[in-house]
Amino acid sequence: MRQTVRGAYQLLVLTYRIDPGKLILSLALMLLQSSALPLAAPALAALTDAAVEGDARRAVIAAVVVAVLVIASLTAGHFAHIFYFELGDLALMRLERELVELSNDSPGLEHHERADYADKIQVLRTELQRSGWGSMQALLSSLGLGVAVAITAVLLAGLNPWLLALPVAALPPLLLGRRAESTAAQARDQAALDNRRARHLFVIATDAGPAKELRVCGLEGDLRARHAAAWSRATATLWRGEVRASVLRVAGQLVFAAAYVAATLLVVRDAVEGHRTVGDVILVITLAAQVNAQVTSTVTILQQLQRTARTMADLEWMREVVRPRPVAGLAAPLPAPDAIRSGITFEGVAFTYPGTDRPVLADVDLSLPPGTTVAIVGENGAGKTTLVKLLCRFYDATAGTVAIDGVDLRHLDADDWRARVAAGFQDFSRFELLARENVGVGHLPDIGSDEAVLAALGRAHAEGVLERLDHGLDSQLGTTHSDGAQLSGGQWQKLALGRAMMREAPLLLVLDEPTSALDAQAEHELFERYAENARRVGELTGAITLLVSHRFSTVRMADLILVVADGRIAEQGSHAELVSQGGLYAELFNLQAAAYR
Ligand SMILES: Nc1ncnc2c1ncn2[C@@H]1O[C@H](COP(=O)(O)OP(=O)(O)OP(=O)(O)O)[C@@H](O)[C@H]1O
Numbered sequence: 001m002r003q004t005v006r007g008a009y010q011l012l013v014l015t016y017r018i019d020p021g022k023l024i025l026s027l028a029l030m031l032l033q034s035s036a037l038p039l040a041a042p043a044l045a046a047l048t049d050a051a052v053e054g055d056a057r058r059a060v061i062a063a064v065v066v067a068v069l070v071i072a073s074l075t076a077g078h079f080a081h082i083f084y085f086e087l088g089d090l091a092l093m094r095l096e097r098e099l100v101e102l103s104n105d106s107p108g109l110e111h112h113e114r115a116d117y118a119d120k121i122q123v124l125r126t127e128l129q130r131s132g133w134g135s136m137q138a139l140l141s142s143l144g145l146g147v148a149v150a151i152t153a154v155l156l157a158g159l160n161p162w163l164l165a166l167p168v169a170a171l172p173p174l175l176l177g178r179r180a181e182s183t184a185a186q187a188r189d190q191a192a193l194d195n196r197r198a199r200h201l202f203v204i205a206t207d208a209g210p211a212k213e214l215r216v217c218g219l220e221g222d223l224r225a226r227h228a229a230a231w232s233r234a235t236a237t238l239w240r241g242e243v244r245a246s247v248l249r250v251a252g253q254l255v256f257a258a259a260y261v262a263a264t265l266l267v268v269r270d271a272v273e274g275h276r277t278v279g280d281v282i283l284v285i286t287l288a289a290q291v292n293a294q295v296t297s298t299v300t301i302l303q304q305l306q307r308t309a310r311t312m313a314d315l316e317w318m319r320e321v322v323r324p325r326p327v328a329g330l331a332a333p334l335p336a337p338d339a340i341r342s343g344i345t346f347e348g349v350a351f352t353y354p355g356t357d358r359p360v361l362a363d364v365d366l367s368l369p370p371g372t373t374v375a376i377v378g379e380n381g382a383g384k385t386t387l388v389k390l391l392c393r394f395y396d397a398t399a400g401t402v403a404i405d406g407v408d409l410r411h412l413d414a415d416d417w418r419a420r421v422a423a424g425f426q427d428f429s430r431f432e433l434l435a436r437e438n439v440g441v442g443h444l445p446d447i448g449s450d451e452a453v454l455a456a457l458g459r460a461h462a463e464g465v466l467e468r469l470d471h472g473l474d475s476q477l478g479t480t481h482s483d484g485a486q487l488s489g490g491q492w493q494k495l496a497l498g499r500a501m502m503r504e505a506p507l508l509l510v511l512d513e514p515t516s517a518l519d520a521q522a523e524h525e526l527f528e529r530y531a532e533n534a535r536r537v538g539e540l541t542g543a544i545t546l547l548v549s550h551r552f553s554t555v556r557m558a559d560l561i562l563v564v565a566d567g568r569i570a571e572q573g574s575h576a577e578l579v580s581q582g583g584l585y586a587e588l589f590n591l592q593a594a595a596y597r
Pocket of ligand 1: 113356378379380381383384385386387
């Protein structure tokens, strides 16, 4: 209950911040709507008594009061709806924006790679879309309902204090309704993984990207079967949860129905004995019907408020997960340096991904001198990308220290450091923007400069992509636009590489297999050209270039080569040194060279 009240309060505060005027107005209208109906009941009773007594004047006045109250209730409800509908949409927009911010504004990547975070995002996305302005309606209705229940209780107590048992009899449906909601919520949580899996398979089955592989591997049938299996598992879990919840709800409603019948019989008996008027019987029947409606609304509203509270609590959980953690003993983060003077060092670095217990890196001691080009090689899964992630500060080392010029990387302001990093990744994004924007987003301050974008494309050896586009830099990319250009995988990758080159003089340039879609010759030429530029920049700023590649024809150009095996640095040195050592590098190099002979 505390969570529900807390969630409702948070929603109230949120909407008050968005538009206090609209909130107060819709609240006033809602209170009018809710109090008008219970007040119409005594007016109806008076009307009945006046009619029975043949008092036409009193009957007309009571009839007018009944009509005014009923009309007020209907119109106030209608106008309240207009306001809270808009307010609810605005609140939804604000929460969705926060979800986007939470996903992107944290310095690390940990949350994106955590299964529990992915589950929460999945639930939040559907919940926000599903509830929409419904949360707002539930919030305002709950306040109006409070007033209506109070008025009804006073009127019932006036008739017979025993009738106060009616709202008490409303408690079982309320409590069982709550149990029902958490049962259904539990089922939703249990179904989230299968739901996510089914959606992922659906995207794979309907996206253009995987279509080729699906056909060549003949995966369509298997994919359909897996999708159907995941979907039916999710649906079965949800169905079981809903059935259990419905049984609980019906049980609660039956308790109230019994109380309703008893209350009516009580007043009818008094009337038969002459202690009550016909109007009183009408009053209790009307009020009891309203109590019934109030109970039903309370359960529905409470269910909605519980869902809202859950959404608010999930958002709070996410805020907590992505909250930057202060580094022990550091009052404020330090600014990143303008140049690297003594280099980047790893001392006793170990790393284990959160939520797992297998160390991915262990005992890594390294020294990357300023101004050098460093290549990282190693088998799939050896830990190359993880090294890169630590350097970009997507994660902090579990043990040991990564230092820039002797300063612990954790002590540097993460955004400031990243502003001095440029990176191209194997799993690059295909931003369906204008060509200039697709590249320019690599360094937002220069996104409007043709000169900067063209220079970046030049550095990435990617000018050729523009020649194939009808409107050059102004071409719309991507198939989601009717006039969007369809690019090949290699062309997308070249543009992504251009994006990585937008920062003209980064202190760290990371190229994590960003050229896998290019042929070996193109990659070789690109890096030759790039290494030359990197050395020139490196002389001025000490910039370090880090290249992850499986192609030894490219790797051999590096000043320093690191061979990663099983999360450790197995060998390091120049190409000539490593070949003459005759170790793992020499073996891998000779294997690849033999394939080209
Ligand atoms: N987010 C993650 N959570 C848990 N384990 C992970 C995560 N990312 C990577 N790993 C594991 O860490 C190990 C090293 O992965 P990494 O991506 O660093 O390898 P790599 O050398 O770059 O491989 P490749 O050449 O295939 O790109 C792998 O065993 C991988 O399964």
